[in-house]
Amino acid sequence: MKEVLAMSKFLSLLKLQINSRFGLSMARYNFRNDKKELWKAAGLTFIIVIALGQVVFLYSYIMQRLYMAAQLLNSPQLILTMGASAAGLLILFFGIFYILGALFLARDTEFLASLPLKQNSIFLSKFILVLLGEYPIALFLMLPPVIIYGAGAQKGILYYITALICILFLPIVPLIISSLLSLCLMHIVSRSKRRDLIIIVGSIILFLALFVGQNLLLSRMPESGTEMEFLLEILQRSDGLVEWSGRIFPPSVWITKALSHTGAEALKNLGYLVLLSVVSFIPVWLLASLIYQRGASAQLEAEKRTIKRKLTYKGSSPIMVIFKNEWKMILRTPVYALNSLIGIIVGPVIMAMPLFGGSFAQDPDLQAISSLIDQFGSSPAQVLILSGILVLFGSFNAAVSSTYSREGKSLWILKSIPVKPQTQAAGKLLAGYSISLLCVITTSLAMVFALRLSFGLWLSSVVLSAAALFPICLSGTLIDLIRPKLHWNNPTEAIKQNFNVVLGMLAGVIIIMVLVALCYGFLQLQMSPVFLYGLVVLILAALSWAGISILRKAAVRAYRRLEG
Amino acid sequence: MIVVLSIKNVSKSYAKGKVKAVDDISLEVRPGEIFGFLGPNGAGKTTTIKMITGVLPIDTGTINVNGHDIDKDPIKAKMSMGYVPDTHDIYDRLTGIEYLNFIADVYEVSRKERKQNIEKYLDMFEMKQAAGQPIKSYSHGMKQKIILTGALLHNPPLWILDEPMTGLDPKSAHLMKEEMNRHCQKGYTVFFSTHVLEVAERLCHRIGIINKGRIIAVGTLDELRRSGDKSLESIFLELTDEGSAGHE
Ligand SMILES: Nc1ncnc2c1ncn2[C@@H]1O[C@H](COP(=O)(O)OP(=O)(O)OP(=O)(O)O)[C@@H](O)[C@H]1O
Ligand SMILES: [Mg+2]
Numbered sequence: 001m002k003e004v005l006a007m008s009k010f011l012s013l014l015k016l017q018i019n020s021r022f023g024l025s026m027a028r029y030n031f032r033n034d035k036k037e038l039w040k041a042a043g044l045t046f047i048i049v050i051a052l053g054q055v056v057f058l059y060s061y062i063m064q065r066l067y068m069a070a071q072l073l074n075s076p077q078l079i080l081t082m083g084a085s086a087a088g089l090l091i092l093f094f095g096i097f098y099i100l101g102a103l104f105l106a107r108d109t110e111f112l113a114s115l116p117l118k119q120n121s122i123f124l125s126k127f128i129l130v131l132l133g134e135y136p137i138a139l140f141l142m143l144p145p146v147i148i149y150g151a152g153a154q155k156g157i158l159y160y161i162t163a164l165i166c167i168l169f170l171p172i173v174p175l176i177i178s179s180l181l182s183l184c185l186m187h188i189v190s191r192s193k194r195r196d197l198i199i200i201v202g203s204i205i206l207f208l209a210l211f212v213g214q215n216l217l218l219s220r221m222p223e224s225g226t227e228m229e230f231l232l233e234i235l236q237r238s239d240g241l242v243e244w245s246g247r248i249f250p251p252s253v254w255i256t257k258a259l260s261h262t263g264a265e266a267l268k269n270l271g272y273l274v275l276l277s278v279v280s281f282i283p284v285w286l287l288a289s290l291i292y293q294r295g296a297s298a299q300l301e302a303e304k305r306t307i308k309r310k311l312t313y314k315g316s317s318p319i320m321v322i323f324k325n326e327w328k329m330i331l332r333t334p335v336y337a338l339n340s341l342i343g344i345i346v347g348p349v350i351m352a353m354p355l356f357g358g359s360f361a362q363d364p365d366l367q368a369i370s371s372l373i374d375q376f377g378s379s380p381a382q383v384l385i386l387s388g389i390l391v392l393f394g395s396f397n398a399a400v401s402s403t404y405s406r407e408g409k410s411l412w413i414l415k416s417i418p419v420k421p422q423t424q425a426a427g428k429l430l431a432g433y434s435i436s437l438l439c440v441i442t443t444s445l446a447m448v449f450a451l452r453l454s455f456g457l458w459l460s461s462v463v464l465s466a467a468a469l470f471p472i473c474l475s476g477t478l479i480d481l482i483r484p485k486l487h488w489n490n491p492t493e494a495i496k497q498n499f500n501v502v503l504g505m506l507a508g509v510i511i512i513m514v515l516v517a518l519c520y521g522f523l524q525l526q527m528s529p530v531f532l533y534g535l536v537v538l539i540l541a542a543l544s545w546a547g548i549s550i551l552r553k554a555a556v557r558a559y560r561r562l563e564g
Numbered sequence: 565m566i567v568v569l570s571i572k573n574v575s576k577s578y579a580k581g582k583v584k585a586v587d588d589i590s591l592e593v594r595p596g597e598i599f600g601f602l603g604p605n606g607a608g609k610t611t612t613i614k615m616i617t618g619v620l621p622i623d624t625g626t627i628n629v630n631g632h633d634i635d636k637d638p639i640k641a642k643m644s645m646g647y648v649p650d651t652h653d654i655y656d657r658l659t660g661i662e663y664l665n666f667i668a669d670v671y672e673v674s675r676k677e678r679k680q681n682i683e684k685y686l687d688m689f690e691m692k693q694a695a696g697q698p699i700k701s702y703s704h705g706m707k708q709k710i711i712l713t714g715a716l717l718h719n720p721p722l723w724i725l726d727e728p729m730t731g732l733d734p735k736s737a738h739l740m741k742e743e744m745n746r747h748c749q750k751g752y753t754v755f756f757s758t759h760v761l762e763v764a765e766r767l768c769h770r771i772g773i774i775n776k777g778r779i780i781a782v783g784t785l786d787e788l789r790r791s792g793d794k795s796l797e798s799i800f801l802e803l804t805d806e807g808s809a810g811h812e
Contacts, residue, residue: 005672012669019658026657026698111654113619115670116642193580297621301578487657487700 006121013117014125020108020489021129044483048499051506052140060144067148075241076152077260082245083145084170084252087138092174092249094496096206098133099178100199101335101492102126104186108489109296120289122296127179133497134171142167146259159259162270166255172277173251180284181206186295195298199334204345211349251276318419322427323434329406330399330431335491336406340399340435347393347443351450380529383460384519384536386447390465391472391512394440400432400476401504402495404484404558411486411562421555425481429551433473440465464533467540472511474547476504481551481558515539567628568644568722568753569593569616574625576611585611587777588625593755593770595721598748600768601757604804608777609757610650613726616755617647630721643671646715650726652707656700660691660710663699664717671718678717685713688739704731712740716747723747725756729763741767765796775804 019025030037063079070078103126112122146163149155185202189195239257246253257269316324330336407414414424444462447453453461480500488494495501518539522532571591577584586608593599603609614620616627618634618641627634630644655663661682668678686692689709699707708731715723723744729737744754744767758764764771771788773781780803781788788799 009670009672012666016655016658016662016666019662020655023657025659025662026700029659029698029701107653108655110614110619110649114617114642114647114649115667116639117670118639191580195579294621297619298579300620489655489657 006118009117010121010125013121014128017125017129018132021133021493023487026487051503055506056140056144059140060148063144063148067145067152070241071152073241075239077149077239077256078241078245079145080149080256080259081242081252083142084166084255085246085249087141087170088174088249088252090137090141091134091171092177093207093210095130095134095171095175095178096182096203096210097335097338097496098130098492099127099175100182100186100203100338101490101496102130103179103182103292104296104299105335105492106490110300113293113297118289119293120285123288123292124285127175131171131175134175135167138167138170142170149259153260162258162266165270166258166273169273169277170251170255173280176277176280176284180287183284183287183291183295186298187291190295190298195301196332196334200337203334203338204342207342208345208349211346318423319427319430322419322424323431326399326403326428326431327434330435333491336399336495339495340397341438343393343396343439344435344442347439348446351443351446380532381523382457383464384523386444386453386457386461387464387468388512388516388519389447390440390444390461391468391515393443394436394465394469395472395508395512396505397432397436397439397473397476398495398501398504399435400429400473401480401500402485402498403428403432403477404480405486405488405494405498405500406491407484408486408488408491408494411484415559415562421559422552425477425551425555429473429477432477433470436469436473437466440469460533464536467537468512468515471540471543471547472508474544474551475507475511478547478551478554479504479507481554484562486562511543566595567592568595568597568630569755570628571612571616572626572628574612574615574622574627576608576615576620576623578611584777586615589774589777589779590625591772591779591782593722593753595753596748596751597769598744598754598767599756600764600771601755601774602759602761602764602771602800603757603774607774607804609774610726611777612774613647613724613755613757617645617724618642643718644721646718646720646723648708648711648715648723648725648728650730652704652711654699654707654711657698659698660695660702663710664695664714667714668717673718681717681719682713685709685716688743689713689736705733705736708732709736712743716743719750719752721752723752723754723756725754727757727759729758729760761796761800771796773800773803780804 027041031041063083066082067076067079070076103123106126142163146160146167150159150163182203185199185206189198189202192198239253242256242260243253246256251273254269254272258266258273260266261269330340404411440462444458444465448458483500485494485498485500515536519536522535527535569592571589573588573590574586575584575588576586589608589612601609601612611620615622616629616634618638622635629641632641632644634641658666664682665678668682673681686695689712691706691709691713694702694706695710699710702710708728712725712728715725728740732740741763744756747754748769765785768785770782770784772779773788781799785796788796
């Protein structure tokens with residue numbers, strides 16, 4: 001009886017969280033009251049489907065090619081391993097931010113703490129909430145290989161059912177690891193004074209540790225014999241290649257075997273997956289029932305410095321006020337800091353990987369880059385390639401395309417202050433742009449060491465990528481301005497679970513592709529370097545100018561329209 | 565003597581800092597009593613209430629609600645309380661009725677009682693129409709009414725409110741005061757913080773005044789007056805002024 005009651009309480013909690021997180025009631029209400037809303041939603045869904053459809057198509061195409069290549073190696077099931085490891089790793093790396101956001105930095109912590117609910121029920125409901133949010137990624141990465149392999153091997157209904165079970169269990173282990181890490185981190189945080197700082201530094205360290213740990217796992221090379229013998233041996237065993245490439249994320253090997261084998265072998269591997277998920281959840285759940293609430297409550301308490309700081313009353317220009325305010329908000333909200341500034345750290349880490357040895361040193365991509373650079377000597381092509389890489393890193397900046405969303409319920413402040421919307425947009429754009437610039441600088445410095453660039457090469461690629469990033473950041477800001485996501489319950493939703501961020505990056509990639517195509521064309525024309533740079537800069541300036549005038553108009557219109 | 569709420573030597577400083585938001589306070593509240601908790605801004609009222617309701621961990625001391633220790637037996641203690649916080653930052657995207665049903669589930673209110681109570685309060689506050697709409701579309705006062713209703717669904721022995729008057733229109737404020745009276749006539753207890761001294765003067769059986777984290781006076785209005793026929797306002801100003809001047 002008591003258990004039944006506890007269970008129904010828990011289900012009620014879960015229902016509430018899902019409803020609130022995905023805005024189900026809100027959508028129903030909007031549709032009923034306002035038919036236009038329905039059309040808007042339908043239109044948006046259409047755009048999203050088209051945009052995602054292209055990505056899915058591209059991914060499926062790559063998988064198809066890989067499938068054909070893997071067939072030649074006699075292990076077509078390899079694409080399942082690849083899909084599963086990609087999904088597993090992605091969820092592992094980024095899960096830590098989702099989990100931190102949902103478990104510890106959510107706005108409903110205080111409300112939930114006042115209710116007669118066990119802390120492990122609250123933990124479980126939030127865990128499930130994050131898990132549900134991960135399924136789209138798991139489905140996106142797994143379905144194409146599952147279908148390609150299934151069609152190729154002419155699998156039956158049982159195969160697809162097994163695949164579904166595998167996809168359901170795939171994100172659990174990575175999320176358990178993330179939960180464990182964040183529970184421990186927040187436990188330490190709740191016992192210390194400088195909380196925000198420790199959260200930011202701590203989770204960046206965790207992120208890097210995961211990254212390096214994974215790299216070590218990958219670099220476990222054969223103990224004896226030459227590489228050639230090792231490869232031969234791998235190829236001779238039936239699942240050798242699968243096991244070798246799945247060592248980066250062991251559950252992916254089980255998933256592959258559960259799907260490619262039949263009978264007892266398949267069942268055994270499916271069993272491993274399910275068992276590991278369930279068994280590893282138990283200790284984390286028990287730990288949560290001891291330390292979750294403390295860590296969450298600690299987030300309600302602000303640090304009060306005993307050192308008296310002088311209050312400053314210095315004035316700044318309106319643009320600078322907005323710019324500084326953006327930076328303050330980002331630095332003082334751990335979730336924002338993490339998501340916005342991660343590129344500044346990850347970029348150089350990836351670039352510096354060759355210095356540490358390990359498998360990334362043998363990473364074909366990096367080797368390709370470095371040989372490309374060598375090949376061209378000090379020609380403009382070299383500058384263009386380096387800038388292209390820098391722009392790519394700099395454009396993965398979540399701060400830009402969530403700048404209005406992050407205001408959330410406080411948007412009224414922006415609307416009510418006597419600063420022109422255009423000026424505000426400029427301040428916000430500059431703040432986001434400065435983050436991209438920082439990323440370019442740190443990444444390029446790592447490149448200087450890793451690839452031994454000359455000063456001239458470094459300077460010209462930094463300048464060129466800075467120029468190219470401006471219109472890219474502009475487009476991100478514009479996207480968020482037009483349709484900001486203002487209703488959220490925890491800051492993670494504003495930046496991580498915000499579709500504008502995805503759209504912004506997509507737009508960035510499109511701009512980059514166009515620029516790359518143009519530059520490629522120019523190179524073919526054998527122009528003189530001065531003329532070529534001049535042309536590129538001219539194009540970028542024109543793009544920026546057009547972007548600025550659009551942004552200004554859009555800002556005025558958006559401020560009139562948005563209800564905040 | 566039976567007590568519904570007992571606070572013993574409780575202290576709290578935020579984020580492990582040196583400044584104490586609540587400094588060694590002790591307090592007992594009895595059944596059938598309306599207890600008013602007064603104090604200037606930043607005195608520690610909200611902090612105390614959050615510790616009673618289990619939202620904030622206590623640094624030292626103990627709090628018992630209806631005989632259950634909030635730290636050791638939080639579920640039982642929370643089941644005996646209904647809490648109306650000072651902010652209304654709750655699930656905006658839910659409808660009012662969804663929120664109320666959730667609260668009823670969590671506090672284990674039976675179907676029958678749930679229907680009866682929800683209907684009664686929605687009628688009383690004229691919220692029947694709004695209940696089906698998202699909380700986001702509510703005004704400040706409407707949100708307050710939904711939270712008030714939620715806190716009363718399970719007939720809590722201890723009803724705790726943090727500045728409940730802010731934002732209510734005169735009629736709703738009146739209804740709420742009546743509801744407080746009715747609650748204590750049933751033998752239950754009301755504990756609330758407020759800045760509206762006239763309300764405290766008229767409604768409360770006993771009053772506690774907190775300043776800078778310390779309780780500086782507790783008692784009935786007559787006891788606080790000590791002598792003469794001073795208004796609560798002049799008592800309040802005198803007491804809290806003394807505190808800040810530093811001679812106790
Ligand atoms: N979340 C928090 N983090 C850090 N310090 C806090 C926090 N909340 C309150 N404080 C500090 O604790 C002290 C007591 O605050 P509290 O909110 O309890 O006052 P209050 O009596 O409710 O005031 P008011 O009448 O303004 O609501 C104040 O000094 C305040 O600065
Ligand atoms: Mg208060």
